Amino acid sequence: MNSAARQLVDQVKKLGTLPTVYAKVNELVNDPNCPASKLGAAISNDQVITSMILRLVNSALYGFPNYIDTVTKAVTIIGFKQTRDLVLASSVIDMFKKGQAQDHIDMEGFWKHSIAAAISAKALAAHMAKSDQEAMFTAGLLHDIGRLILFEFTEKLPIKALIAKCQEKELLVYKSERKVLGFTHMDVAEALFVKWNLPPVLKEAAVFHHSPMMAPRFKEEASCIHIADAMAHAMQLGNSTDAFVPMVSQQAWEVLGVPLDKMGAIAKQVKVQYPDLIKIFFQD
């Protein structure tokens, strides 16, 4: 792991620990005898996470015909591990949504890009052989979190100069990060994921989103986030600071195995779900 990236993550106090509810949920999910009601009760101890989970499962992301009014019902419908991943997504949304808007960084654009990638990843996962839609949603939401952490250090690191130079020279920012900063936003994400002790599939899917074939165990999932990221760029939903659509790896397409003729319908679905998710994210 890159030690400079780890030091950076260690300096951001709000990233210290995930809410206790996540640790508890993780423990219960790993107990094969845990009933859904116990998991539901553990989540219900945290009102903010509970309301976020209910908003997500009742959104266009799922399109369930009936209103789901309790977390226990949500657990029964979407599954244990899937609920845990939504708890993580909700915890991170809550952790960052109150973050100060920064004049030099388009924070709203950043989250819109992350949400678009999350929805795209979930929609792609529905067509993947090993489908774990909630894990892919959460990994999509977190894929550029390293960039968000870098934004916290705009006074100490030459982030603004890096972005400006890349825009002027029409370069992709992530390709210049290592040269200018000594590490990339993927290194920063890795340091955070290790600190939070997140499941390896989430870590690899997010950390290898620009180089999915380098993922040691989860190439399919990293390919999913790689393509979801490109979809968010291509559909111009949000702004990740990169002004150009990153190149899509041909191998990633092959590994992902989603037929090309499904892409029109997937993109359409993303467009329908996006405004609903934006509303959930940006409402108080």
Ligand SMILES: [Fe+2]
């Ligand atoms: Fe990225």
Ligand SMILES: [Fe+2]
């Ligand atoms: Fe991205």
